[in-house]
Amino acid sequence: MKSTLHFLLLVYLALIPYAWAGDQGIDLLKKMNHAVNSVNYDGIFLHIDGKHIHTLRVIHKIKNGTVRERLYSLNGVPREVIRDPEKVWCILPEKKMGHAGLRPDKKTGFPGFMVKNLAELANNYIISTEGVDRIADRAVNRMQILPRDGLRYGYELWADQDTGLLLKSALIDNAGDVIEQYMFTLIKIGGDIPDSALLPRMNKNTLEWHNSKKPPVNMPVKDSKWQFSVLPKGYRLVNIIQQSIPMESKQIEHMILSDGLAGVSVFIEKTSNPTPEIGFVQMGAVHSYTRVIDDYLITTIGEVPAVAVKVIGDALIRKH
Template sequence: MVKRFFLVLLLSTKTVFAADVELNARQALTKMTNAMRVLNYQGTVAFLRNGKLETMKYFHAAEKGIEQERLLSLNSPLREIIRDADKVSCLFKSTQQAVVDHRPVGHSFLVDVPQDLDELSAVYDFKMAGEEDVAMLPAYVIAIQPKDDFRYVRKIWIEKQQFLPLKVAVYDLSGTVLEQVVFTDLEVKEALPFVEAKFGDATENVKHIHQLQAQASDQAAFVVNNLPSGFEEIFFTRRPIHNSNQPVDHLLLSDGFAAVSVYMENKNTAMQQGLQSVGAVNSFSRTIDDWQLTVMGEVPAKTVKFIAEGIKLRH
């Protein structure tokens, strides 16, 4: 009887601990999203993408609900990138060329985590995966594990005191690292200045893109029939592209972490067909009558192919 009592107690303790681990992981992610929004902080961050490593100075200023992110490259090509909400300005120092991207949805340079993690419980598991030091700071390791093979595994290292992200990694289904964002030093400040994007002599060389407002997706020339569980339509736009007057339909899909873009434009014989892969990004292109369809995103190849093959023309 005594042995049975202790066995039941042990199993009950394990069940409670497992629930606490999942709850703590979600709490840590929620605290992180809040800290990223309200704190002033700066540091040096390394971006590993497409097999290339780039180190940049990072600044985040926040005051009364207003945020600004800024990146300064430390190596060629020298450039400054500023994000104010959904507007991203990039100035190339050597050529004085500037690009202003008006995005319908603002995205952090570091990592985006949905506000409501409960909605993602059907497609992701959130778990504490241990503790490690990053940039000489102790951090919780949060594993974001998909429940299917339509999306990548992610891990986020969250600093224990301020709950800022110190490292973000994206893995393919075999466990190979595809992308990383890692701070080599990070400092929280009482305040940081907001910087205005000053183009100087580059005013005439400023290129504005994505200036159109989001439109209703039922205006798209196509219909998406195949969507992996959890993916939803975020916004749709129709705009000219490739320096021409030919319109391109663009539909953005997301499951909260992974984003997929669907493009449809007039068919061009020079356009590539089939699957293309660059780092974590996969794309799949095919023709539908006189249209060229491309599905692209930071998801496995299976996902873009699955979505593309289910797209039909709207009648």
């Protein structure tokens, strides 16, 4: 169960950005959305999650309209993520193993803060600009996005004044406390990046790959045997994917929900385990909630408050 949950978390994180009213705030969000798929950069950033501090480097290149990227850890356990035009490669060098999956969006990368629906954002969040600041020795504009209810987190964002690139983001809980943040400490924006800089340290052919046996495919909503009785205000179903778990033949159904900013995934898998592990698990800012319906295991995962994953998970029902 734990290995399956880790895989589901990996899938969830691969589909969402790494992060985290008024015309001025909306214009800044548009500029941030544009920067991640139009600007080359090479930088070092901190990921602060509770008591844990991780230092990572990201090399980000735009080529033929597609984001290509290499992200790797500089402290702790070595890890690498490579985004090429077709796939996302997750590599653990010490274990000489990795996982590769099809890339859902070729125009996103780190640091992404892709708002799906700017027009509806103000229905669920209060957006305000908060003046200027300095991050990684660059002038930035600061903004705040606070939720209108307890079913989503808030954000503080610091965007580069020249390019709009997001240089710092903080995830804020309902008490106003920072629960996770990313911040660049050194960054070079612009200039040419050689293709060789995007290659992993280890030859891919020397690794043991734990990949899904079948590629994921989109499923029409009408073909699913599942539906939601009611969803929290602002959340809606945006996609359904069928995919397999690495090294296993069974298929799982993956429902993707969003309020335009926060994302939640619901995974549905057939189980023969008479006593599966159910309940809540917290992994940093991400909460997961598992329940059983008949002989199906339902796992809801999101970078949202625990109450939100429970409400969404409990709303899933079988179609009659």
